[in-house]
Amino acid sequence: MLAIQANGLERTFKGQIKAVKGINLEIEEGEIYGFLGPNGAGKTTTVRMLVTLLMPTGGTALVAGHNVATEPSAVRRKIGVALQEAALDQLMTGRELMILQATLQGMPDKLARERSDDLIERVGLTEAADRRVGGYSGGMKRRLDLGMALVHGPSVLFLDEPTTGLDPTSRFALWEEVSRLRTEGTTVFLTTQYLEEADQLADRVGIISDGLIVAEGTPADLKRESGANHIEVALEDSGNTEAARVALSKLGTPEETSGAHDVCIRLSDPSTGVADAVRVLDEAGLAVAEVELVRPSLDDVFMEKTGRRLEGASNTPA
Amino acid sequence: MIHASLALARRALRVTARRPQFIAPLLVFPSLLLAVNSGGLSQARNLPGFPPVQSFFDFQLAAAMSQSLLLGGVATGIAVALEIELGFFDRLVTAPIPRLSIVMGRLLAAAAIALFQLSWFVLLGLIFGNGISDGIPGLLIVYGIGSIAGIGFAGIGLTLALRAGNASSVQAIFPLVFVVLFLSSAFFPENLLSWPANIIAQYNPLSYIANGMRAPIIGYGGAEAVLEGFGAALGMAVLFAGLATHALHRRLRAG
Numbered sequence: 001m002l003a004i005q006a007n008g009l010e011r012t013f014k015g016q017i018k019a020v021k022g023i024n025l026e027i028e029e030g031e032i033y034g035f036l037g038p039n040g041a042g043k044t045t046t047v048r049m050l051v052t053l054l055m056p057t058g059g060t061a062l063v064a065g066h067n068v069a070t071e072p073s074a075v076r077r078k079i080g081v082a083l084q085e086a087a088l089d090q091l092m093t094g095r096e097l098m099i100l101q102a103t104l105q106g107m108p109d110k111l112a113r114e115r116s117d118d119l120i121e122r123v124g125l126t127e128a129a130d131r132r133v134g135g136y137s138g139g140m141k142r143r144l145d146l147g148m149a150l151v152h153g154p155s156v157l158f159l160d161e162p163t164t165g166l167d168p169t170s171r172f173a174l175w176e177e178v179s180r181l182r183t184e185g186t187t188v189f190l191t192t193q194y195l196e197e198a199d200q201l202a203d204r205v206g207i208i209s210d211g212l213i214v215a216e217g218t219p220a221d222l223k224r225e226s227g228a229n230h231i232e233v234a235l236e237d238s239g240n241t242e243a244a245r246v247a248l249s250k251l252g253t254p255e256e257t258s259g260a261h262d263v264c265i266r267l268s269d270p271s272t273g274v275a276d277a278v279r280v281l282d283e284a285g286l287a288v289a290e291v292e293l294v295r296p297s298l299d300d301v302f303m304e305k306t307g308r309r310l311e312g313a314s315n316t317p318a
Numbered sequence: 319m320i321h322a323s324l325a326l327a328r329r330a331l332r333v334t335a336r337r338p339q340f341i342a343p344l345l346v347f348p349s350l351l352l353a354v355n356s357g358g359l360s361q362a363r364n365l366p367g368f369p370p371v372q373s374f375f376d377f378q379l380a381a382a383m384s385q386s387l388l389l390g391g392v393a394t395g396i397a398v399a400l401e402i403e404l405g406f407f408d409r410l411v412t413a414p415i416p417r418l419s420i421v422m423g424r425l426l427a428a429a430a431i432a433l434f435q436l437s438w439f440v441l442l443g444l445i446f447g448n449g450i451s452d453g454i455p456g457l458l459i460v461y462g463i464g465s466i467a468g469i470g471f472a473g474i475g476l477t478l479a480l481r482a483g484n485a486s487s488v489q490a491i492f493p494l495v496f497v498v499l500f501l502s503s504a505f506f507p508e509n510l511l512s513w514p515a516n517i518i519a520q521y522n523p524l525s526y527i528a529n530g531m532r533a534p535i536i537g538y539g540g541a542e543a544v545l546e547g548f549g550a551a552l553g554m555a556v557l558f559a560g561l562a563t564h565a566l567h568r569r570l571r572a573g
Contacts, residue, residue: 051412055571076414087405091336092329103325104413132336148409 001065003029003156003187004050010058011045019045021211022059027189027204029155032182034202034219035191036302042211043191044084047160050189051081064155077105080149080157084164087145090134094125094144097133098151105152115151123147123177139170146177156187163197175201195298205298209306222301229270230294231277232261236287247284251276261292319422322415326423330397331430340397341431344389345438352382352442355505367509371536375447379439380532381504383460384524386435387468388495394428395475395488402483411570421562424476425469425555432468436461443535456534459544463530466551473558480565504528526550 006025012018020042027033037043048054050063052072061068064078088097098120102112120129123143133141142162149157159178163171178201181188192198198205199219207215207222215222231251235244241262245254252267265277274291281288334341356375363374371377401407410420440457443449450456478488499505501515502524508516519525530547533539 053408053411053570073414076412079412081409081412083405083408087407087409089329089333089401089406091333096329096332100325100329101409101413104322104410104415106321106414 001029002062003027003031004033004061004063004189006050006059006061008059009046009049009056009061011042011049011054012057019211020049020056023208023211023213025061025206025213027187029187030182030185031203032178032188032190032201034198034205035189035208036193036195036198036205036298037191037208038193038306041208043208044160046208047083047158047189047191051079051083051158052076077152078155080152080154082142082145082149082157082159082162084160088133088141091132093130093132094136094140095120095129097144098129098148101148102151107152119147119151122150124173137170139166139173142166142170142174143177146174150181150186154186156189157181159188159190161191161193163192163194171197195302199298207302207305214305215301219298223296223298225301229267229272229296230255231265231267231272231274232257232292232294233263233265233277233281233288234260234290235262236289238262240286243284244281244286247280247286248277250280261290319416319419322413322419323422323426326410326419327426327430330424330427334393334397334427334431337397340393344386344393344431344435347389348382348385348439349442351385352378352439355381356446362506362510365510367507369507369536369538371538372448376443376451376536377532378505379443379447379535380528381499382442383436383439383464383531384467384502384504384528385495385499386439387432387464387471388499388524389492390428390431390435390468391471391473391475392488392492392495393475394424394472395477395479395491396485398424398476398479399482399485399488402479403485417566417570418563421476421559421566425472425559425562428468428472429465432465433461435468436464450535451537452534456537459534459547460531463527463544463547463551466548466555467527470551470554470558473555473562476562477558477565480562480569483569498522498524502528523550523554527554 004025004027006023009020009023010018011020023046035043035046045054049056050061050068052068052075056069063075066074066078068075095116098116099112102115107115120126123146125140125144125147128136128140133144136144146162163174166174175197178188178190190201202219204216204218205222206213231248233244233248235241244263248254248263248265251272252265255264255266257264274293277291278288355378360374362368363371363377369377440450440460450460475488478491482488501518502522503511503519504524508519508525511519526546527550529539529543530550533543
């Protein structure tokens with residue numbers, strides 16, 4: 001059985017604004033699926049439909065085998081949700097929130113307390129559990145949010161931009177926790193603006209642009225499809241740029257440089273490496289200051305598929 | 319549903335208790351108005367047609383209670399609107415609980431807060447007035463009508479919050495609390511109000527709620543006022559709990 005399946009999923013808002021224009025998804029059980037897209041692409045609208053916060057206006061979606069439109073209660077019992085901006089009550093303590101969440105999942109009081117203690121320990125908040133959430137750091141709030149989403153052992157977990165605004169340490173801690181879920185067989189639907197996050201965590205990535213999925217596959221496949229490797233060269237003498245360009249054209253097609261380098265060549269053979277470029281330039285009598293082999297990134301994939309870069313050059317979130 | 323409603327009511331009470339800036343105005347403003355009115359307008363009780371009361375303070379006590387309960391409704395609305403704005407409401411909606419328990423939890427909490435508010439004014443009555451004329455049964459009537467009315471007023475706030483989705487819109491109804499109050503017989507007997515206020519007061523359910531709570535306090539008005547008070551409070555509670563539930567379903571449909 002697929003963990004998430006959507007066919008022609010659509011959502012039109014008032015004023016005939018079509019935020020999602022017919023999305024198809026097939027996500028296997030135990031898979032981590034990265035859902036990439038810029039703000040306004042339809043990412044959050046899709047998630048809100050899948051977690052039953054928003055009714056689709058077209059198409060169908062099944063989550064954990066249940067229809068989000070006709071069996072929303074059954075879907076809610078099977079999913080865990082950590083939405084953007086960790087929606088936590090600042091006046092409650094971490095433990096109180098965790099117990100409340102467990103209670104709302106139908107657990108009796110004693111079990112709710114035991115399960116809360118386990119989850120608090122798992123997300124590393126034991127010492128802070130009885131402090132009000134208002135005093136937590138961003139990373140602690142995100143970990144608590146994740147713990148609350150896991151309190152009932154959901155089979156499908158939705159994480160909507162879980163690391164937005166986190167410092168690198170908190171981000172890596174959360175990544176570790178998500179990776180651990182993979183080993184436990186939980187399906188994770190992860191939306192993110194950070195390419196590195198999708199690259200690191202996701203088994204497969206879907207790129208949404210203007211309400212449609214424009215690319216889907218494993219990060220490696222997408223990068224491979226996106227295009228060839230590039231060689232970027234900085235010369236000892238920048239006056240030899242044209243000669244270098246002519247010499248290197250044996251290896252591929254010259255392209256515009258990124259500024260820090262004098263020549264950029266799109267390689268026609270994926271097996272070509274730095275050594276080949278150095279040899280060609282040496283044969284032409286040109287002294288090299290620096291040579292770099294650039295492989296396509298998800299950012300390149302994104303650029304190719306959507307015609308724009310993801311906001312914030314988000315490979316390295318702040 | 320009961321388990322979830324009680325859990326949400328406990329949570330709402332806990333958070334309210336930790337937010338003194340929300341609870342204090344519910345007691346402070348009506349207490350101040352009670353002090354001002356009782357001090358400055360005390361001779362009003364000598365007007366022909368004014369009910370026989372030992373002190374004007376006793377007469378005004380039910381008005382202060384009504385005002386406090388109305389403000390409680392506004393506070394409930396603001397609290398829920400903030401939950402919507404800050405995303406906590408979405409967490410409740412994605413939980414596998416009956417939708418009605420989200421409304422019920424809030425209304426149960428409102429009833430408990432209403433009992434606390436009423437106790438404050440009963441205490442003021444014992445200290446500065448003549449207490450509850452009809453004794454313990456009278457006190458139970460005050461608590462009964464007041465807590466049911468508290469549910470009704472919270473239902474108004476909840477409906478507005480669920481419709482508007484933002485705290486500033488709910489806060490904007492704050493001045494209306496005073497308009498509704500002064501266009502009722504909460505502060506003055508209906509027969510002493512001029513036209514058209516006396517006509518409006520006749521149809522204003524707050525008049526019956528205030529009179530129903532006042533009857534056992536001053537020992538005047540009898541069973542009829544009490545029954546009308548219960549009827550008006552119950553009518554408001556059912557009507558606005560229903561409207562709040564409808565507003566919730568509407569919000570969820572619209573997303």
